[in-house]
């Protein structure tokens with residue numbers, strides 16, 4: 001197994017007076033696409049926030065690329081895309097990506113590369129406020145890619161995208177991983193599990209499974225990711241009853 005991009009030990013997070021992550025420990029390998037899956041409210045976004053260093057943590061440690069999560073030196077090494085696109089509506093696609101490039105000290109050429117990577121060349125000079133929801137999320141992704149990050153953390157990047165765009169984005173994730181980058185991608189679209197090198201299934205803030213899809217299928221006897229996850233969740237509920 002390759003080195004770790006993220007190492008989490010005993011992570012406890014409380015939000016709104018509730019314990020959301022009670023004591024999570026996990027290791028996310030480098031150079032792979034790791035899918036973070038789980039029911040709504042299971043803590044995926046909270047875990048992602050802890051990895052990028054924007055979540056108040058009650059206990060435990062989160063190490064990212066060998067540094068403490070949230071450390072300023074990580075800012076240039078991590079690309080983070082939140083669930084709602086964080087881009088400027090009144091600027092063009094190119095101006096948005098250029099803005100992030102200038103913050104990160106990235107080259108002009110990398111602006112065009114990032115726009116091409118998300119297949120928005122033909123909209124580079126359109127104002128973001130005039131784009132569709134799926135196009136806006138791709139602008140966000142281009143802004144995250146432009147700094148050439150070692151770790152990309154993407155919270156539901158394919159929501160609202162049609163099947164062709166979803167496939168194209170997963171192809172892009174594969175290419176980025178093949179270049180040695182690490183990706184942590186949350187999703188609740190189960191067929192996307194098949195595109196991940198490794199899966200992390202959360203349930204109620206705990207890791208229910210941390211395995212490859214073939215391992216999960218072998219363990220549960222299910223035919224697909226959805227069947228495997230349902231079997232694991234049913235099993236977990238039976239044992240806690």
Ligand SMILES: Nc1ncnc2c1ncn2[C@@H]1O[C@H](COP(=O)(O)OP(=O)(O)OP(=O)(O)O)[C@@H](O)[C@H]1O
Nearest residue numbers: 015016020038039040041042043044045046047188
């Ligand atoms: N800002 C907040 N304040 C208080 N509690 C929150 C806040 N955001 C999320 N929570 C709670 O934390 C828990 C985990 O939420 P989180 O957003 O991490 O789940 P998720 O798995 O990403 O869900 P989804 O798939 O619906 O986005 C939920 O019970 C939620 O109610």
